Amino acid sequence: MGGLRPSGLHINKPVVFGLFGIALVVFIVTRVYMGGGLAGGVASRVFQIGSRPTVVNPSGAGRGMEPVVNASKLDALPALPPDGTLVKKEEQFKVTVAGQTLNVQVVQMMNSKTDVSNALTVFFLHGAAFSSQNWVDIKTLDHVANWGYRSIAIDLPGKGKTADTISTAHYVDFLSAFIQAMGMTKIVIVSPSMSGGYALPYLFNDPKTSTDRAVGYVPVAPVQTSAFRKQYPESQLPTLIVYGTKDSMAETVLNDLSLLPKHEAAPIEGAGHACYMNNPEAFHKVLYHFLKGLTS
Numbered sequence: 696m697g698g699l700r701p702s703g704l705h706i707n708k709p710v711v712f713g714l715f716g717i718a719l720v721v722f723i724v725t726r727v728y729m730g731g732g733l734a735g736g737v738a739s740r741v742f743q744i745g746s747r748p749t750v751v752n753p754s755g756a757g758r759g760m761e762p763v764v765n766a767s768k769l770d771a772l773p774a775l776p777p778d779g780t781l782v783k784k785e786e787q788f789k790v791t792v793a794g795q796t797l798n799v800q801v802v803q804m805m806n807s808k809t810d811v812s813n814a815l816t817v818f819f820l821h822g823a824a825f826s827s828q829n830w831v832d833i834k835t836l837d838h839v840a841n842w843g844y845r846s847i848a849i850d851l852p853g854k855g856k857t858a859d860t861i862s863t864a865h866y867v868d869f870l871s872a873f874i875q876a877m878g879m880t881k882i883v884i885v886s887p888s889m890s891g892g893y894a895l896p897y898l899f900n901d902p903k904t905s906t907d908r909a910v911g912y913v914p915v916a917p918v919q920t921s922a923f924r925k926q927y928p929e930s931q932l933p934t935l936i937v938y939g940t941k942d943s944m945a946e947t948v949l950n951d952l953s954l955l956p957k958h959e960a961a962p963i964e965g966a967g968h969a970c971y972m973n974n975p976e977a978f979h980k981v982l983y984h985f986l987k988g989l990t991s
């Protein structure tokens with residue numbers, strides 16, 4: 696009903712609401728385009744990692760539109776310290792999962808020069824044909840410790856020096872129990888290839904809370920990325936997608952993980968599936984860049 700006022704003025708409600716709506720839209724669009732953002736810039740701040748500029752790929756589109764980290768354009772890495780500064784600590788650590796106790800091989804690189812009690816923990820998983828030893832061999836654990844972070848790698852069940860095995864159904868429980876038992880906080884999970892079977896469900900079964908379980912994610916061409924396409928858009932986990940440009944899995948991995956709103960991609964030029972083995976320096980550079988961004 697239009698309603699007739701005592702004055703006799705006829706008010707057409709749909710027209711009034713329509714004009715108000717148009718004015719509101721114009722106001723919002725103007726605010727956003729002028730760079731002010733809404734509510735004092737909250738909208739523009741939400742999409743930042745640390746103090747870095749946005750890494751959002753709003754369209755979620757595939758290759759060619761990614762925010763790219765180019766290893767060859769990054770600064771040189773800090774030099775490793777003299778021998779003896781970093782000390783490797785290896786142990787068999789007991790973890791109980793679903794009533795079963797496993798002995799898990801853990802390697803940590805200790806840095807006597809830094810206090811890591813409040814630092815990020817960089818937690819390395821590995822691919823099917825690999826183990827924690829590979830991260831030792833290419834000095835990844837040394838670099839991470841040298842940068843001031845807690846530096847930890849494990850041998851996943853049935854691999855390397857972890858003889859005990861568990862069923863796939865308990866992969867998430869295993870990771871969860873291990874992280875708790877080790878007292879790890881502020882975790883960045885580095886997860887290549889086969890270890891995607893552990894890290895992906897752990898992080899993205901419940902995508903809205905993935906940031907409670909990790910502060911950063913570095914997938915290196917993991918398996919099973921397509922299984923979580925529905926979940927990625929709901930996660931705010933900062934992610935660095937690392938892949939070798941010669942890896943046949945790269946396209947699928949990139950298309951899937953690009954659905955994560957806070958991702959950057961770091962192609963390692965000319966490298967294959969195990970790109971960190973093919974070009975450790977480029978891998979270390981992009982990792983260093985990502986970790987600095989999380990803490991700055």
Ligand SMILES: *[C@@H]1O[C@H](CO)[C@@H](O)[C@H](O)[C@H]1NC(C)=O
Nearest residue numbers: 763764765766767768962964
């Ligand atoms: C990275 O930078 C190098 C040197 O400037 C350039 O040749 C290369 O094409 C760049 N790669 C990407 C993926 O942009």
